[in-house]
Amino acid sequence: MDEMKNQDETDIDCGGISCPKCEGMKSCKVNCDCISGICKDNMCVPSASCQDKVRNQDETDIDCGGSKCQKCEDSKICKDNCDCASGICTSNKICGATTSTTAATTSTTAATTTTTAYNGGNAYTWGFQIQKNGNLVFNDTGGQLGVIGANNNDGSKTNQYVYNKTVAVNVKKCTSKPKVTCVPECKNNGTCVSQNNCSCPSDYTGPTCEIQSIGLCRDNEILDKKPILLVTFGNGLSKYSQLTPDRFNFSTTYKQQFQPTTYDGSFSFINRVPNDFNNDWHTDATDHTGDPGGYMFLINADEQPGQFYNGTVNNLCIGLRYEFSVYLANIMKLTGRIKPSVRFEVRSPSLGNRLLAQLSSGDVPEDTTLTWRKYGLSFIAPSSTVVLLMISDAPGGGGNDLAIDDIALTVCSHKGSGFCPS
Known part of the structure; x- marks a missing residue:
C-alpha cells in the first residue's frame, strides 16, 4: 500500500494480481479486479444498493422502484403504480402526479374548442362562443360561470368571463404487493x-445468505504476518518427496506417485515440474516458496471432482477474521485445454459440519511461463475448530493440471474482537 499505481494495479493500490480488489468507480480491466465482480467500460461497478447511482437489482429507474428501493418521484421510469411515490404509473411507464384540474377562460369574440389531457390518460373537451347579443355560452354543464368586472384606465369597464369545472380523473390505485416470507429468515x-427466496449481499451466499463469500484480506488488515498454519511441503535433493499428506496434517482423495508418471487422478510432492506429457507442462519450473529443492503439491486432476486438501485447524479465536490462502499455478503451457478451478470451503465440525464460507478461484489461467497467483477467502470463526477444504471445481481431465504451494491460515485484524478458548 504505497498510494501509487504501480506493479500490475488497475487503480491506486488495487486490482491486478498482487493487490486487493477495487471498490466501485475504480479503474479495472477484468471482472476479478472489482469487489463487486463487475468491470464495465474499465470501471468497477459498485456492489448493488439503493444508493449506488446505478440502475441495478430490480429497480425501474436509478435507485428507485422495484421491491427493494424507495418509490420513484415524478418523471422517473416505472412498471406499475407501486413503483411511484404518487401511486400513478402512466400508460407510457412514467411516474406522474394525481391532480384535480380546473379549466378556465376569458371572453373572446371567436368560437373555440379545447381538449385538455390529464394524468392517468383521461381527457376532457370543452368549448365556448360569444352570441351576437354579447352573452357567453359554454357547450358543457356542471361548471360555474363567473363574471369579473375590471375598470380600465379610461373609465370604461370590461367583463372577464371565467368558467370553472373540476374534472375527476380516474386513477388506477396502487395495490399492495402480497407480502412474501422466507422460512428460515434471510x-x-x-x-x-x-417466497423462500433470499437475495444476498455481495459478501454472502446460500439459501438464507448464511455462507460467507468474502475474498482475501487486504495487506494492511493482516494482524500478524506470521501464519498460524503454513504448509510448504518441505525441500530435498530427490525430485520426488517420499513424505505423505498426513505428514502435513491433511488428507486428499488423489493417489500419490513417488516416481514418474503423475497420471489423471494422482499427485506428487515434487521440486521440479516433470516432462510427463510430451512437453505440455512447464518442465523444470520450481515451487513458490523459493527454498533450495523446495517441493510443491502437483496434481493431475481427473474427470470426477475430488478434494485436493482437507485439513483441520484447532484453537481459533471465536469472532476473529481469518484468511485461508494458497498459491496456485496452472502447469499447462498455452494449449487451450481445461483450466483448473479450486473451490475453497470452511466448515465447522462442532456445528454439524456446517458450511461457514465458500468461494471459487475461477479459472487459473495458462501463461507462457509458470506463474504463481494467490487465491483464497476470509471468514469469521464461529467455533474454535474448523475444517479447511480445497476441492476441484473444473470438469474433465484434458488439462486441469495445477501446482499448489504455501497453504496458509492467517489472522486478519479486520472486523470484530475474538474470544480465544483457554
Missing part, C-alpha cells in the same frame, strides 16, 4: 424477494 442483511 441472514446477514439478505432480502426476502419472493
